[in-house]
Amino acid sequence: MDRFIKERLMLLMGTIFMIALMLSLVVTVIGGVYFLIDQGMESMHYETFVKEPPEKSSLKIWQDALSFSPLNLIMLGILILILAQLLRIALVAWYYLRMQDFKFLLLSLFLLAILAYSLFWKN
Amino acid sequence: MIIPALVLLFNVNIHYAMGASLIAVIATSSGSSMAYLREGYTNLNIGVFLECGAVVGALVGAYLVSYLPISLIAVILGVVLIFSAFFSLKGHKSIPTGTKQHPWATFFKMNGEYPTQEGNKPYYVQHVPLGFFLLLIAGLLSGLLGIGSGALKVLAMDRAMRIPYKVSTTTSNFMIGITATAGSGIYLARGYINPALIFPVVIGVLFGAYTGAKILKKTKTPTLRTIFALVIFAVAVEMIYQGVTGGI
Numbered sequence: 049m050d051r052f053i054k055e056r057l058m059l060l061m062g063t064i065f066m067i068a069l070m071l072s073l074v075v076t077v078i079g080g081v082y083f084l085i086d087q088g089m090e091s092m093h094y095e096t097f098v099k100e101p102p103e104k105s106s107l108k109i110w111q112d113a114l115s116f117s118p119l120n121l122i123m124l125g126i127l128i129l130i131l132a133q134l135l136r137i138a139l140v141a142w143y144y145l146r147m148q149d150f151k152f153l154l155l156s157l158f159l160l161a162i163l164a165y166s167l168f169w170k171n
Numbered sequence: 172m173i174i175p176a177l178v179l180l181f182n183v184n185i186h187y188a189m190g191a192s193l194i195a196v197i198a199t200s201s202g203s204s205m206a207y208l209r210e211g212y213t214n215l216n217i218g219v220f221l222e223c224g225a226v227v228g229a230l231v232g233a234y235l236v237s238y239l240p241i242s243l244i245a246v247i248l249g250v251v252l253i254f255s256a257f258f259s260l261k262g263h264k265s266i267p268t269g270t271k272q273h274p275w276a277t278f279f280k281m282n283g284e285y286p287t288q289e290g291n292k293p294y295y296v297q298h299v300p301l302g303f304f305l306l307l308i309a310g311l312l313s314g315l316l317g318i319g320s321g322a323l324k325v326l327a328m329d330r331a332m333r334i335p336y337k338v339s340t341t342t343s344n345f346m347i348g349i350t351a352t353a354g355s356g357i358y359l360a361r362g363y364i365n366p367a368l369i370f371p372v373v374i375g376v377l378f379g380a381y382t383g384a385k386i387l388k389k390t391k392t393p394t395l396r397t398i399f400a401l402v403i404f405a406v407a408v409e410m411i412y413q414g415v416t417g418g419i
Contacts, residue, residue: 069201080370094368097184109359122366126194130359133197133352140219151279155219159349162226166233166356 057146061139068132072125079121086118106168134163173372174248174317175406178419183368185241185419189317190363191372193351196319198373200348212341217281217296217334222346224303225310225324226353232314233354237361239315245414248316252407255322260400268294269333275299285338294335302332306346314354317363319347 113124141156173195177188236244276282276296284291296302305327309320321343328339358364413419 065201076370076373079366080374083367083370092367094181094183094187094365097186097363106356106359119366122370123364126364126366126369129194129197129201130352130355132201133348136201137349140215143215149280152216152219155223159219159222159226162230163349163352163356166230166353167359169356169360 053146057143061136061143064139065132065136068128068135072128072132074125075128076122076125079118079123079125082121083118130167134160134167137163172252172403172406173376175252175410177368177372178245179406179409179413185244186236186361186363187365187368189236189244190358190365191317191369193317193355193358194364194369195372195376196313196317196351197348197355199376200319200321200344200351212285212337213345214281214283214334214338214342215345216279216283217328217332217338218342218345220279220281221303221306221324221328222349224307225313225320225346225350228307228310228312229314229350229353230310230357232311232316233357235315236357236363241419242414242417244316245419246411247312248318249407249409249411249414251312251316251318252403252410256400256403256407258322258326259396259403266330266333268335269297270295271297273297273299283338285335292335294333294338297333298331302327305331310350310353313347313350314357317354317358319351321347 109123110127113120113127116124137156137160141153141160144150144153144156173192174185174188177183177191178185183191272282272295276299279299281296281299282294284293306324309323309327312318312323313320324343324346325336325339328334328343329336334342355364410419
């Protein structure tokens with residue numbers, strides 16, 4: 049396969065992934081600053097792990113995150129960061145498809161399936 | 172190091188510390204991996220193939236967290252840290268890359284070339300099944316402890332599979348974020364990922380990475396490596412002690 053096409057695909061993958069990362073960082077920082085203004089003076093207690101029964105589904109986490117409270121904005125940033133990784137593997141799969149390398153296309157789809165399963169296992 | 176720092180210094184519960192560490196791992200590994208991919212060192216085929224084992228391990232590891240006692244997790248983390256300190260202190264000695272063709276490496280098109288001062292040099296990947304198994308273990312530890320397992324990944328590729336060091340480290344960097352993501356869904360659902368705790372950790376990691384890179388230019392690597400290894404070793408012993416005595 050043409051080295052030029054290969055390099056262009058890599059560049060495109062890198063750019064899309066970087067945009068997703070930047071978005072995640074911006075949302076996290078906005079949420080964090082908002083959180084500091086809102087509750088910055090309160091002391092925190094994380095000595096004991098508070099189990100939240102039942103385990104939350106990712107759908108519920110997404111719904112909560114989109115309610116735009118300070119903590120939920122940080123959570124939205126974290127979710128975007130996690131989704132960016134799924135996007136990265138989807139781009140790798142697309143790259144192999146363009147390269148007509150079906151063996152590795154299958155392997156990257158397997159990776160994508162495992163990541164998606166982890167993210168949505170409680171739904 | 173994020174987990175012991177949060178647990179031992181700030182008295183944070185180990186589950187929250189593991190969640191914060193896992194997200195920090197994803198954030199730091201993401202930043203540079205795409206840049207490396209363009210430089211021509213990262214071998215995408217090796218990364219994707221080995222990652223198939225690592226993500227399965229990570230999923231199982233993350234699932235096991237809630238079934239294992241916290242003290243056992245602390246002891247395992249301590250032992251992993253001691254190994255990291257040992258290999259960090261030992262430094263890297265370059266070993267010759269393999270010359271024979273492994274059938275799996277040929278089938279999965281893993282053999283490649285890497286840029287050197289004398290032009291591109293070919294390398295032939297060895298012991299593929301062993302490497303795959305080690306990556307499965309690295310994934311398991313990543314999910315179980317909320318770490319990146321970068322040292323074990325590099326060790327598997329560099330020592331077992333005889334992949335050139337630079338290719339091993341950059342390919343490992345590409346893989347770390349994906350492995351950590353495989354465990355993150357389960358961590359999220361179980362409530363280990365706490366946004367209020369993660370915000371300062373992510374800011375700290377980003378700030379640390381920026382200033383660290385600047386300090387690194389002025390510091391002698393062997394000195395830095397020794398200090399780093401000694402600190403990790405001390406923290407690891409404390410972690411094991413706290414785990415055994417039930418202090419965590």
